[in-house]
Amino acid sequence: MQDCKIVIIGAGVVGLAIAYKISKDISEIIVLEKEDFYGRETSSRNSEVIHAGLYYKPGSLKAQTCIEGRRLLYDFCQKNKISHKKLGKLVVAHDKEEIHKIESIYQNARSCGVTELKAITSKEIKALEPNIKAERALYSPESGIVDTHSLMSFLHLKAKDNKVMFSFSTEAVAIEKLNSGYKVTVKEPNGDSFSFNTGMVINSAGIHADKVASMVGIDIEEQGYKINYCKGQYFRISNPRKFSISHLIYPPPTDLSLGIHITPDLGEGLRLGPDAEYVDEVNYDIKEADRHKFFTSVSKFLPGIVEDDLIPDTAGIRAKLQKPGEDFHDFVIKEESKLGLPGFINLVGIESPGLTACLSIAGIVKTLIKQPS
Ligand SMILES: Cc1cc2nc3c(=O)[nH]c(=O)nc-3n(C[C@H](O)[C@H](O)[C@H](O)COP(=O)(O)OP(=O)(O)OC[C@H]3O[C@@H](n4cnc5c(N)ncnc54)[C@H](O)[C@@H]3O)c2cc1C
Numbered sequence: 001m002q003d004c005k006i007v008i009i010g011a012g013v014v015g016l017a018i019a020y021k022i023s024k025d026i027s028e029i030i031v032l033e034k035e036d037f038y039g040r041e042t043s044s045r046n047s048e049v050i051h052a053g054l055y056y057k058p059g060s061l062k063a064q065t066c067i068e069g070r071r072l073l074y075d076f077c078q079k080n081k082i083s084h085k086k087l088g089k090l091v092v093a094h095d096k097e098e099i100h101k102i103e104s105i106y107q108n109a110r111s112c113g114v115t116e117l118k119a120i121t122s123k124e125i126k127a128l129e130p131n132i133k134a135e136r137a138l139y140s141p142e143s144g145i146v147d148t149h150s151l152m153s154f155l156h157l158k159a160k161d162n163k164v165m166f167s168f169s170t171e172a173v174a175i176e177k178l179n180s181g182y183k184v185t186v187k188e189p190n191g192d193s194f195s196f197n198t199g200m201v202i203n204s205a206g207i208h209a210d211k212v213a214s215m216v217g218i219d220i221e222e223q224g225y226k227i228n229y230c231k232g233q234y235f236r237i238s239n240p241r242k243f244s245i246s247h248l249i250y251p252p253p254t255d256l257s258l259g260i261h262i263t264p265d266l267g268e269g270l271r272l273g274p275d276a277e278y279v280d281e282v283n284y285d286i287k288e289a290d291r292h293k294f295f296t297s298v299s300k301f302l303p304g305i306v307e308d309d310l311i312p313d314t315a316g317i318r319a320k321l322q323k324p325g326e327d328f329h330d331f332v333i334k335e336e337s338k339l340g341l342p343g344f345i346n347l348v349g350i351e352s353p354g355l356t357a358c359l360s361i362a363g364i365v366k367t368l369i370k371q372p373s
Pocket residue numbers: 009010011012013014015016032033034035038039040041042043044045046047048049050051170171172173204205206207208209212231232233274315316317318319350351352353354355356357
């Protein structure tokens with residue numbers, strides 16, 4: 001592999017969006033991806049929801065990039081004919097406690113700058129979704145879904161048109177700081193390894209971003225970059241027509257996740273999930289025994305469902321900086337000159353709403369790049 005100006009580690013939706021965005025103005029970019037193609041990890045294992053930005057801490061990167069990214073993503077999909085649908089979303093509440101929770105979400109969303117949000121009554125809920133039972137709801141017309149694979153395919157093709165070189169089945173295994181730039185060592189599937197030099201490194205390695213950061217000598221515990229895996233499983237409804245759900249239906253969020261929600265997909269299917277559980281290793285198996293938990297959770301607002309309607313689907317792993325029991329952690333999007341690593345950009349903890357935010361995140365990364373000569 002030849003020397004280059006910029007190496008992007010990771011071809012998920014974030015790495016692809018960065019490659020697309022920066023390759024308009026910069027040449028000699030290489031994307032390294034350890035899997036045999038782009039989008040094999042978290043970017044293919046999520047709810048595919050375009051979030052409105054209701055839940056995040058006002059002023060945080062999550063709030064800012066979600067709201068900006070949502071607008072950019074809708075425009076981008078519209079312009080480039082990428083399948084998506086602005087379905088609208090209901091955050092439903094059943095009792096006093098949940099009503100109180102959705103009232104706080106409403107206030108939070110307003111503080112974040114989300115203006116398109118309405119509190120609705122049980123009668124209005126019935127009019128929108130006859131099969132959903134709830135006392136109150138927040139109606140978010142700007143929430144939607146996107147075909148993530150079409151999005152990634154488009155970003156990949158456009159980046160290739162801009163002469164970005166993609167190297168699949170190529171894992172970054174070591175990074176050494178040089179007087180100017182970095183030496184990156186990679187391993188191929190046959191076990192061969194070799195090194196090349198680059199002016200800059202962009203670490204968008206998803207759930208492995210902490211390992212990539214530590215390769216260059218960053219103390220990930222000290223910097224707060226240690227990623228905690230938090231698994232989310234999905235079940236699918238075997239007979240979606242029985243319910244004719246046309247909006248995204250969410251319960252109030254928990255400390256860990258947005259709650260087990262109902263997501264209509266673009267193929268007219270219905271998915272339930274994800275749940276949330278901290279795990280020690282990457283494993284995408286679905287626990288069949290958790291069917292009952294999913295059923296109990298969803299039957300609260302979808303009373304017509306029976307347990308046999310649920311079939312195991314997929315799972316994904318959240319890249320959480322938040323340890324069990326901790327409070328909100330923001331995305332890390334940082335150029336590391338202060339650590340003595342100029343031109344090394346870390347993206348760590350890019351959990352939800354990373355898909356929604358990908359184009360906005362790419363814009364931030366572009367501003368962090370000082371054009372390498
Ligand atoms: C269950 C779940 C549901 C979610 N739902 C939503 C949602 O509805 N809406 C939303 O906006 N967001 C959602 N998210 C978040 C969203 O999926 C992620 O934020 C986004 O996909 C992150 O993209 P990425 O490119 O950073 O990571 P990834 O897609 O994981 O890509 C990182 C890539 O880096 C590669 N890599 C890692 N290490 C190396 C190495 N050493 N060398 C080479 N390559 C390497 C990996 O193989 C991988 O392909 C969800 C996440 C989960 C887990």
